Amino acid sequence: MEEVKEIKILFLGDIVGSAGRKAVKDLLPELVKKYQPDFVVANGENAAGGYGLTEKVAEELFSYGIDVLTSGNHVWKKEFYPYLNKSERVIRPANYGEGAPGKGWTVYTKKELKLGVINLEGRIFMRPLLNPFLVGKKLALELKKETPFILVDFHAEATSEKIALGYFLDGIVSVVIGTHTHVQTSDARILPQNTGYITDVGMCGAVESIIGMKIDQALEMYLTMVPRKLEVEKTGKLKLEGAFVRLNQKGETIFIETFRVIS
Amino acid sequence: MEEVKEIKILFLGDIVGSAGRKAVKDLLPELVKKYQPDFVVANGENAAGGYGLTEKVAEELFSYGIDVLTSGNHVWKKEFYPYLNKSERVIRPANYGEGAPGKGWTVYTKKELKLGVINLEGRIFMRPLLNPFLVGKKLALELKKETPFILVDFHAEATSEKIALGYFLDGIVSVVIGTHTHVQTSDARILPQNTGYITDVGMCGAVESIIGMKIDQALEMYLTMVPRKLEVEKTGKLKLEGAFVRLNQKGETIFIETFRVIS
Amino acid sequence: MEEVKEIKILFLGDIVGSAGRKAVKDLLPELVKKYQPDFVVANGENAAGGYGLTEKVAEELFSYGIDVLTSGNHVWKKEFYPYLNKSERVIRPANYGEGAPGKGWTVYTKKELKLGVINLEGRIFMRPLLNPFLVGKKLALELKKETPFILVDFHAEATSEKIALGYFLDGIVSVVIGTHTHVQTSDARILPQNTGYITDVGMCGAVESIIGMKIDQALEMYLTMVPRKLEVEKTGKLKLEGAFVRLNQKGETIFIETFRVIS
Amino acid sequence: MEEVKEIKILFLGDIVGSAGRKAVKDLLPELVKKYQPDFVVANGENAAGGYGLTEKVAEELFSYGIDVLTSGNHVWKKEFYPYLNKSERVIRPANYGEGAPGKGWTVYTKKELKLGVINLEGRIFMRPLLNPFLVGKKLALELKKETPFILVDFHAEATSEKIALGYFLDGIVSVVIGTHTHVQTSDARILPQNTGYITDVGMCGAVESIIGMKIDQALEMYLTMVPRKLEVEKTGKLKLEGAFVRLNQKGETIFIETFRVIS
Ligand SMILES: [Fe+2]
Ligand SMILES: [Fe+2]
Ligand SMILES: [Fe+2]
């Protein structure tokens, strides 16, 4: 690995249902052609019907060229636990308690390159998990023994918490990529200690939708406040949102930009 | 109705699953014998498997002598909507938006006595519904045209909000009974303007449980923070918790006390 | 007003403390020169020390060329109420209850052009206010009697709620601009019925900061979880973030783009 | 200490402002006379003006016969930190992060008897602190090396979390006493492994109030939803609420009951 000049990573935001998977299938090839990434990582927490993952859906996504799937608050579907427990390519937020199914990090090897991926979940407006700052730093320091290339998917709601984690891990990990809000932010940048950062990379799924779900159903919910399972919007144009990152051989981000491709 | 000296109401806290229904079946008769209530009202939001209601479960509870079922945040199961829409005996919190299934109040007639029942849901730590203070007062003033006997089930989390609604409706309704926390409070009293009040009447279900659910499953959740559907605890002793209220002919509370009966 | 071809609006995201005000003072002139806006609107909820507004600060911001100040959850400082009550240029979210100080909308006239501005606050992860969808639509229909040019500042946390409001008011108002997260999103667009939309325009203040506040203080809070008042970061580079919108004479958005200017 | 037959503890719920302190001053003597407690512990998180504690207020409460003050979410006032840091008699919830002022437990010695007191804060509807289950158990096992008498004040909102902690620490600590809601529950009991338990002991302060604060101010807040600092209600009758517990020499609860004394 000593001769590696740099590595390139493509990251896709939350893939929402079959529309999101179709977007990956249809649009990822052109991105791969353009960016020639060494690794493709994506957040799959909404890939199966908008809520969670299944074995079949995970395998489908791998078949499109995704190497590692991160996830988030929606990954906890009991029927997925056996797969989550054995997989080295699907991870869940690392800051759940001891005994939670699956694991919160992985080191994925491809053509002799090793990419460490850590998944964390925020606590502001979300579940009271273990402190993502402390868990994240500890894991990062461990993974750095194996590889200088470490990507963190911080699946969180509050911008304040996300930016704070960026600064906290600045100089420790390669890049901190935010997910969960399904809306891409315009703040992709390199932090002072050379860690790449973006608050949220957005989502993959229907363009005319409310974070991937049917507009009329979401509106009905906001008007009545009656809780309901929203269905994935499957019609109309599809989009693929994410970020492209280049790391130098020390694992520092030397380039980061976001993309949005529409079918 | 002019000759009515007073009316007596028995109210049962959240009935949790089959254990809660068994508690009603086994223990309600002795309470009825003791208190001779004119009306039996109960909160049924957890009666079907711990989450929500079904037509079958509602009918079962009516067969045990319950006259009216109130509910709460857990009532929103799609398959229950047709029944909720047509029933005059099962209500849901009134402060959901226009277009929500079912209705938030009822006037139930029994032996020429009319009892108005209003169901409201709190907003602190819960959904951002319509203001329960304003909705509650407006409904109360309407129902008072029909009957002086008005019971409010305020299904809410925060003690502050519950006590505030009690004072707000003091002198307007007969009694404000709190539900939702599944733990009985010791503050049953008559407010200065003669409205009966209690922060929470408790629940009906398993004694050795965590608010009616299996202890080990709830503990696992608190340790891992992985969300999961908890199962109703069905073994061991059962309890029936609630309040007994006497109203004078003006609809004022003249007596209120809580009870807890254990099988 | 019949001959108006189009109107141009410059909107600035949450101005954070003295750093944000300095950014406005230093950087607004070049934006005005570039865009030649008819109106400059800004969110001032953090303009005084990071929390709320004062009369002095509001007047200072007007002196820099801002026409109307919107606000949000942080505006409620008792000493500001007299000014808020009388001002036609500072508004607060319209969906607080009757009796709240100030008002939630204004029609500002400048060179015979009238701009209607409505301020709303989200309820997801925020206070349980009145329904911003219903309040917003009602106000919009009223203001449309006076002017076709209506800007909505939706001060909200959840992307889902913000996008939903955009679709809900699409075709009714001219533009829905999101604020509150202090991070600019990359989704500025024109919705199907010609309403301009962006989830969040970002903030005005220190670049190296956590949503405008001191990094070390915010990190200390995330590590200890001890609540504390954060201080505004005043050093380093400053940024001005916002959106520029052009409306046609029917009040439809015909162009929207975001900007970020750094000192 | 070998000859100790049993120890008796009096615990007072959240003391709210000057009214709460007056209630302690006026009503504690008769309770002490009745119960002859070896230790008096009280929650002081609202003792200074309804929010937090000050050195002066803490010393005042000690002068009335309170031995140890626990606290909660409202204790974090900067000016109190020096005192909190040095005191062995005022503690704050133990599950804040490393670096938080003060400490979360104490062992208080009186007439050769040692009482271990642990303070924990819930996370449901509250701050995302460290896991109170894990922190609480670890501390309990440490303190047991010094004394078999261990009282836990679990300052929490959700009944589910409180009951869960009770079962989790059952057999490990002497008694788990809930605080924070300011409303006394009627569920004081001895759990299967001989740990005493109550969901909430209530508060000390004005009877006609909303959890100790002025009724009209709280109602104004619930109607407008404008946030405001509420003032302590100081007029009318006062109450002292709490629990009395007897432990055997093994540190097991052999008796627990609640009290409410009104002036
Ligand atoms: Fe997602
Ligand atoms: Fe998510
Ligand atoms: Fe319930």
Ligand SMILES: [Fe+2]
């Ligand atoms: Fe409930």
Ligand SMILES: [Fe+2]
């Ligand atoms: Fe702000």
Ligand SMILES: [Fe+2]
């Ligand atoms: Fe805000």
Ligand SMILES: [Fe+2]
């Ligand atoms: Fe308190």
Ligand SMILES: [Fe+2]
């Ligand atoms: Fe508290």
